[in-house]
Amino acid sequence: MPSADTIFALSSGAPPAAIAIMRISGPSAFDILQDLAGRTPSPRRASVCTLRSPVTQEMLDQALVLVFPGPDTATGEDLVELHLHGGRAVVRAVENAIASFPGARRAEAGEFTRRAFTNGRMDLNEAEGLADLLAAETEWQRRAATKMFGGAFSAAIEAYRQDVLRLSALTEAELDFSDEGDVESQNNILITDGCAELQQKIVQLLASPPAEKLKDGLRIVLAGPPNSGKSTLLNALVGREAAIVSDIAGTTRDMIEVPVSVEGVALLFTDTAGLRDDSADVIERIGIDRSHAAMQQADILLWLGPEGEGPIHPNLIEISAKNDLKESLSKSADAIFVSAQTGAGVSELLHIVAARAKTLLPPPDQFAINARQRVFLDDAATALVACGESEDWLIIAENLRQVRLALDALTGRAHTEDLLDTVFGKFCVGK
Amino acid sequence: MTTDFDIIVVGGGHAGTEAAAVAARIGLRVALVSFDKNMIGAMSCNPAIGGLGKGHLVREVDAFDGLIGRASDDAAVHYRMLNASKGAAVQGPRIQADRKLFKASIQTQLGSLANLHIIEGEAAALHFLPNAPTRVAGLVLGDDIILTSVAVVLATGTFLGGKLFRGEERLVGGRVGEASAMLLSQQLRGADLPIARLKTGTPPRLDGRTIDWSQLEFQPSDDDDWTMSSMRSRRSVPQLFCAMSRTNAETHDIIRSGLHRSPLFAGDIEGRGPRYCPSIEDKIFRFGDREGHQVFLEPEGLDSHLIYPNGISTSLPTDIQAAMVRSMTGLAQCDIVVPGYAVEYDYIDPRCLDSSLAVRGFEGLYCAGQINGTTGYEEAAAQGLVAGMGAASKILAQPMPPIDRTNSYIAVMIDDLTLQGVTEPYRMLTARAEYRLRLRSDNAGSRLTPMAISAGAVAGERAVAFQERLLQQSALQSRLRETVSADALIKQGIAVKQDAGKMSLFDWLRFPQVSIAQLLALDSESWPLDLLMELEQDGRYAPYLARQDAEINDMAANEQIQLSPLMDYSAISGLSHEMVERLAASRPENLAAASRIRGITPAALAAILVHAKRAKIAVVEAA
Numbered sequence A: 001m002p003s004a005d006t007i008f009a010l011s012s013g014a015p016p017a018a019i020a021i022m023r024i025s026g027p028s029a030f031d032i033l034q035d036l037a038g039r040t041p042s043p044r045r046a047s048v049c050t051l052r053s054p055v056t057q058e059m060l061d062q063a064l065v066l067v068f069p070g071p072d073t074a075t076g077e078d079l080v081e082l083h084l085h086g087g088r089a090v091v092r093a094v095e096n097a098i099a100s101f102p103g104a105r106r107a108e109a110g111e112f113t114r115r116a117f118t119n120g121r122m123d124l125n126e127a128e129g130l131a132d133l134l135a136a137e138t139e140w141q142r143r144a145a146t147k148m149f150g151g152a153f154s155a156a157i158e159a160y161r162q163d164v165l166r167l168s169a170l171t172e173a174e175l176d177f178s179d180e181g182d183v184e185s186q187n188n189i190l191i192t193d194g195c196a197e198l199q200q201k202i203v204q205l206l207a208s209p210p211a212e213k214l215k216d217g218l219r220i221v222l223a224g225p226p227n228s229g230k231s232t233l234l235n236a237l238v239g240r241e242a243a244i245v246s247d248i249a250g251t252t253r254d255m256i257e258v259p260v261s262v263e264g265v266a267l268l269f270t271d272t273a274g275l276r277d278d279s280a281d282v283i284e285r286i287g288i289d290r291s292h293a294a295m296q297q298a299d300i301l302l303w304l305g306p307e308g309e310g311p312i313h314p315n316l317i318e319i320s321a322k323n324d325l326k327e328s329l330s331k332s333a334d335a336i337f338v339s340a341q342t343g344a345g346v347s348e349l350l351h352i353v354a355a356r357a358k359t360l361l362p363p364p365d366q367f368a369i370n371a372r373q374r375v376f377l378d379d380a381a382t383a384l385v386a387c388g389e390s391e392d393w394l395i396i397a398e399n400l401r402q403v404r405l406a407l408d409a410l411t412g413r414a415h416t417e418d419l420l421d422t423v424f425g426k427f428c429v430g431k
Numbered sequence B: 001m002t003t004d005f006d007i008i009v010v011g012g013g014h015a016g017t018e019a020a021a022v023a024a025r026i027g028l029r030v031a032l033v034s035f036d037k038n039m040i041g042a043m044s045c046n047p048a049i050g051g052l053g054k055g056h057l058v059r060e061v062d063a064f065d066g067l068i069g070r071a072s073d074d075a076a077v078h079y080r081m082l083n084a085s086k087g088a089a090v091q092g093p094r095i096q097a098d099r100k101l102f103k104a105s106i107q108t109q110l111g112s113l114a115n116l117h118i119i120e121g122e123a124a125a126l127h128f129l130p131n132a133p134t135r136v137a138g139l140v141l142g143d144d145i146i147l148t149s150v151a152v153v154l155a156t157g158t159f160l161g162g163k164l165f166r167g168e169e170r171l172v173g174g175r176v177g178e179a180s181a182m183l184l185s186q187q188l189r190g191a192d193l194p195i196a197r198l199k200t201g202t203p204p205r206l207d208g209r210t211i212d213w214s215q216l217e218f219q220p221s222d223d224d225d226w227t228m229s230s231m232r233s234r235r236s237v238p239q240l241f242c243a244m245s246r247t248n249a250e251t252h253d254i255i256r257s258g259l260h261r262s263p264l265f266a267g268d269i270e271g272r273g274p275r276y277c278p279s280i281e282d283k284i285f286r287f288g289d290r291e292g293h294q295v296f297l298e299p300e301g302l303d304s305h306l307i308y309p310n311g312i313s314t315s316l317p318t319d320i321q322a323a324m325v326r327s328m329t330g331l332a333q334c335d336i337v338v339p340g341y342a343v344e345y346d347y348i349d350p351r352c353l354d355s356s357l358a359v360r361g362f363e364g365l366y367c368a369g370q371i372n373g374t375t376g377y378e379e380a381a382a383q384g385l386v387a388g389m390g391a392a393s394k395i396l397a398q399p400m401p402p403i404d405r406t407n408s409y410i411a412v413m414i415d416d417l418t419l420q421g422v423t424e425p426y427r428m429l430t431a432r433a434e435y436r437l438r439l440r441s442d443n444a445g446s447r448l449t450p451m452a453i454s455a456g457a458v459a460g461e462r463a464v465a466f467q468e469r470l471l472q473q474s475a476l477q478s479r480l481r482e483t484v485s486a487d488a489l490i491k492q493g494i495a496v497k498q499d500a501g502k503m504s505l506f507d508w509l510r511f512p513q514v515s516i517a518q519l520l521a522l523d524s525e526s527w528p529l530d531l532l533m534e535l536e537q538d539g540r541y542a543p544y545l546a547r548q549d550a551e552i553n554d555m556a557a558n559e560q561i562q563l564s565p566l567m568d569y570s571a572i573s574g575l576s577h578e579m580v581e582r583l584a585a586s587r588p589e590n591l592a593a594a595s596r597i598r599g600i601t602p603a604a605l606a607a608i609l610v611h612a613k614r615a616k617i618a619v620v621e622a623a
């Protein structure tokens, strides 16, 4: 694996900490270790070594050392991990010692992963999955990211790519050889059927829930007339004073968004301005317009107004709030009864919301698709539809070529530099 | 005898003649050296020119005012448009040639070039001066005469170290009955050039008088009157029929009985043969379950009784060949005049060539044709054109005409050869051209003749004709920019959707049911048919071409990023060993070319890009 540079970076969190892990990857990784530790321990076994400055021979630290010979490593190169004592000065001293080697330099953001990608250790989707995994805060995010990082998605795409190659080959045989007397075939049927089948598969994949929901959280919107108790309920749901509560109708004029994780699912609770038609206050009116927009975008709508008078929404939950007060709306037994004041019914509501949310998210055994992946899958599906609509072999071949381009772009076999930068820009140094 | 030239071309085949002719048209002093004057322009194998992908090459060479298109028309005894039922972009014009007429046309065309000298003899060695061991100074002939020049183009076909095989027989030669270029081969091998072996084969020639034609299905020439060259307005030679026979179970049994005596299967031939044009024994061995393979019986000429059986190229022993032929319908009594054979020859790994086919590491040395690992007359002719223009441009310090993958099959081939190399004899296929929707055989002139004229490669006659056509073309294009409504078309009886609105005539052409003839039916003016057809096809695929434009622009941007031929790829971090090897072998000229090399990933490209930028900054800072 000929790489000129050997890169290193602190791969654990910022010091001070109990331990700090320094990674070194590249052709000189073992040489550097040899000079620092005076020996290169046997591969894949934790060994305690004394690290010394190669110049002064002064001791830098006692470290636990792991040696991974390439190419079967995370980066595809020779890789060393130094588990140091996590003090700032220790880390700085070891970094300076490594940096003094010719050809060694600090890694750029995402560079370890980039090398893994370059050396064929992972493709673009796996790299994205890894970024998601590192960023995952909830259990469901972690599961989806693992799925992507683990290569299940890439395997599916690779299977499609093989399908397209096979279809393209049939088409090309028809174009380049059929008139030379030696191709006998029913290729047209094979190709039309093959395109339709592949298109179905891709459409199915496209129906997977968007990954963004998993990351940013499902929108849970609280809506209802002014003073129906939305803000009180919000505070009770998120467990802190996120919204200002007063008895004056129209206190919440703009939307308040609070992200929380409930039962491993990321949710974004949104409190809205109360809905009323007669407000003369310009600012309040703007707030009300925004409320309407928010209700449209809601994944789940908690309706605190009169039963049956909420907007039409596939996931509307009727809430009977202020259940402890006389003024509470009387709703039928289907509604959830809560009292934000006493806390009665709040945890039950959270559980119901989380359960409903899970039905809207990719199940744990399926992957979620992000916007980048969606664009290319859409392109592929569109081109496959066009294949089915044309009788001209040339057009079919051209559309199949477009499908190949789209799938290649998806796995990073072919794409532009800025895309790479976007993907790798998401990593912090050391990964 | 003159002995000093600008360019010396070795080889009077399809590559050599085009190279010599284009350099002479551009105005340089050229010598064409070949073993036998009378064999210049000979067709070594089948008497056909053109076909799928290959027909495109012929039209493109013709667009540069080359020889092969005109010679084809001057010799054509049979015209056929392959893929006639498919889109125009993949239609392949093909002709059957009378060998003698073809050769005669090539020789006449060469004879009309005043600054072209034909020299008969063997090219024994490249000539170098002692103080410049890599700068070509001329050529040493077999009789030790030295010709001097600034550039030499090698177009020696199958003659470099050529060896013939037939059953147990072995002969030295490039074609049956002709010498082999052994001396030159030795020198080149000594010069550390990457040389390997390939093989190809040819079928037996049959005596047409012993064939029972009454039992066979005929294939007549096309009725249309299209020609190969835009400088030939009509078909001038009487047309002949081709006929079709088939191999059968008995034929296959006979072939199997001889396999152990075939040099191919006995392991005597180390070179790889063409997958797309396998010998009949290969076909039987690999596709044994097929009931039969079609065999086209093609006449070799008007006054020749020789018949070329296309599809049964073989190096089986003579007795097996005879039995095999006689097992087929219509051939029960057939006599073989010349048995088939295989030829194995040296080729140079084309990855050591740049895009003008110059050999890297030498000054003034070019290679073209089968020597570069290709197969076929058309492929050879197109490379001859490129090498001839390359050498001429270099001498005149002019830029090469800007051919690239988006404007010609010629460039697709050169790019494939010089970047990917070959593992078997390379043959043109339309599938190789990713932008083939715009590379039709009917628009080769519009695509390429303007740049050919700028390069000075076009003689006066064609230049005048082309200017005239350009005027007509732009007149027709402006006519097609006029708009017409769906209603008006429906009134005229053209089946379009009522709600399609109003658009230009050109835009209407994207609907397959709308023809240009219908659109212009009411015009008083009449346009040349070929021009109408060309613009109709431009309209058909216009939306697809527009969609490709973004892709092509991306590529153009990467073409601006030059890569030094001296780049040390092993010093770039993040390139695998395999990538370094491939990049170092073909030394891409720019980033776009690098991206096309098999196995080069986008991430690797990014690394190359960063390295190239750093190197450039270093150069600027050093200056």
Ligand SMILES: Cc1cc2nc3c(=O)[nH]c(=O)nc-3n(C[C@H](O)[C@H](O)[C@H](O)COP(=O)(O)OP(=O)(O)OC[C@H]3O[C@@H](n4cnc5c(N)ncnc54)[C@H](O)[C@@H]3O)c2cc1C
Residues within 6 Å of the ligand: B010, B011, B012, B013, B014, B015, B016, B033, B034, B035, B036, B039, B040, B042, B043, B044, B045, B046, B121, B122, B123, B124, B155, B156, B157, B158, B159, B160, B174, B175, B180, B181, B184, B200, B201, B202, B277, B313, B341, B342, B343, B368, B369, B370, B371, B374, B375, B376, B377, B380, B381
């Ligand atoms: C037996 C055989 C079978 C073939 N089968 C097929 C096939 O099935 N399909 C297909 O597409 N193509 C086939 N071809 C290939 C086709 O004929 C060639 O690709 C094409 O002719 C190559 O053109 P060229 O200009 O490179 O070389 P050629 O046409 O071979 O011309 C080479 C010329 O160089 C001259 N020459 C060589 N060395 C010297 C020297 N040292 N000094 C002087 N003169 C020299 C020769 O006399 C000759 O004139 C076959 C060729 C042969 C010989």
